[in-house]
Amino acid sequence: MEGHTAKDGQALISDLLSMERKAPAAIFLDYSTVSRRDSESWAAYFKSYQALRTIPFFLLAGEITDEVKVFTKQCGFIDEVVTPACTEQQLKAKVEFISKIKRMQSVQGEKMAMPRAHYKGKGVSNFLKRSLDITAASFGLICAAPIMLVIAAAIRMESKGPIFYAAKRAGRNYKVFKFYKFRTMVPDADKKLQQLQHLNQYATDGKGPVFYKVSNDPRITKLGNFLRNSSLDELPQLFNVLKGDMSLVGNRPLPLYEATTLTTDEWVERFLAPAGITGLWQISKRGKAEMSVEERIQLDINYANKNTFAYDMWLMVNTPFALIQKDNV
Template identity: 60%
Template sequence: MNTFTPNLLQVESIRGVGKEAFRSAAADTESIILFVGHPHKEMLTDNNQFKCVVASNVEDARKVMYQLQYVFKKMPAAIIYRFESAYESALPEWESFFSTYQFLNSIPFFIYADKGFEELKSLVVKYSFIDDVITLNAWHMLGNKIAIVSKFKRMRTFPAYKKISINKKLYSRRFYSNFMKRSLDVTLAATGLMLLSPVMLLIAALIRLESKGPIFYAAKRAGRNYRVFKFYKFRTMIPDADRQLDKIKHLNQYDGNGAGPVFIKVSNDPRVTKLGGFLRNTSLDEVPQLLNVLKGDMSLVGNRPLPLYEATTLTTDDWVERFLAPAGITGLWQVSKRGKKDMSVKERIDLDINYAHKRSFRYDMWLIVNTPLALVQKDNV
């Protein structure tokens, strides 16, 4: 078995300085975060979810992981690399490191940046070992993010990690299927935006006439591998709808009991405007998501990207498999259950997991063909 370089390192821990502080952190039952670079001062406060060990560069990080593995019999719960000017040489070093030691591919890897979040997306695409870019604002929910990404990566790295039926197959990265899927996404999304541009201009004008506020609704959603992106729709609700969410939770049509996964869908939501109701019932509010498809955030077919407050409740082994599939505009859930009131949380997640297991280009084509039949909903949800 390959091993790390055996040189031990005296590293600085956020909870103290020197070897004793590191030994204390590593021996603790809490999870350990390996932070590479200079941590922000707000990160130095206590956190009951994990402890941080700091390394200054990639080589020092390798030595820290050697200590964790062979001295303390542990591995970091996640690696966080602070973006800095030397990234052009550091990221190839990380890429070589992960390709040499394949078992490390199960560890979540995040880039931390103070700003320029959107500009760093290209690095996530270029280097497959990078799971996401995070900022200080997301630090408080880092534990949930790590939980989801680590389960996904363990299932991908160690297939036996998740016990499934021998007849079930996890998402397969077949080149032909992926190439055809992406080609179809780009072609249909670009064509759709061109053909529907007059309709989009009309809708934008009507939204502005009906109520004050933005034309588009843009919010962060979690897609495949819990990757967070900005999700676009035509605004169908009053401008401050998100702040009124707690007031309408008692109207939730899902059978949540406060424990486990949380989905919120309200029949005849009082926050929806008159025009918004029409746009939802005809699915015209979804048209701006073609921009997400062109950007590569979403596909035409996949599992719906979830609001972060929903995604952070899906961290158990039973539910995390839904994140194996890409985010999509339409999918198995929309075709089979759209607009029906009798759906349970378990039923919706089971449909998402079913698609993640069965997905293929042929299956996507079947779902696209059957989507028009589900466009007109039976209920205003």
């Protein structure tokens, strides 16, 4: 659905809801005609009508410039920028995928209202956890800066493509954020994932939870092998910790295609815990190909149910023993 102004678009939605009793599949805002008043109007509109926040909201732009990026960041209701290069098939896939993610966040947000009681009475523990995150991440980035510069130069010399890998991940309460790592694979590795499904070490029948982990992944570069086996590829996640998207200890944030398969009451508890760089799964089963999907999720749920500052400290102490992997996963 697209209107010339915010009021036009909102009037069209009202007509659609009252006359046909259904919501639009998506809303598109034209960047070339949008005003600050329009953006403020849409923000207030979604704040007033919470049920409509599950509708995908796209910004139409001729190209993605710095100005467009700033505008998108200021408007928290915009899900993605669409340019003329986006095909009809790609747009349809985006609408379906974002719709599913937003519905998942909305529904599971309500279901999580009661389980959050796990965190009541842990004010001191949470304060200590966040304080440690900020202090350790800041100190770590300062100390690791020379190493990170060397790694960045080595990645650039080895292959063409970006130095960092950035992708959307789902963390605590299904919060979606941009997750950073050093790039360890060939460019466009994500597009080749479907070709490697037969190598997935997690058995799946296409139903229920889905995880992808490929042993000796052919997409990984030679330098990438070293970075992964030494866990140096995860150093940029310290920026995520400083931003508050992640913690030093928690459950690993999941790619959205994995998170969308974990929305049932049986598995939702694993998202009660904060996203973390290291955690119970890493020190218990990292690199073990025989681990089942259910076993991995149960480890995440166990951590979510009993995490404390003292428990986090124990996990951090035991993390170094899991840093060197025997299997390239």
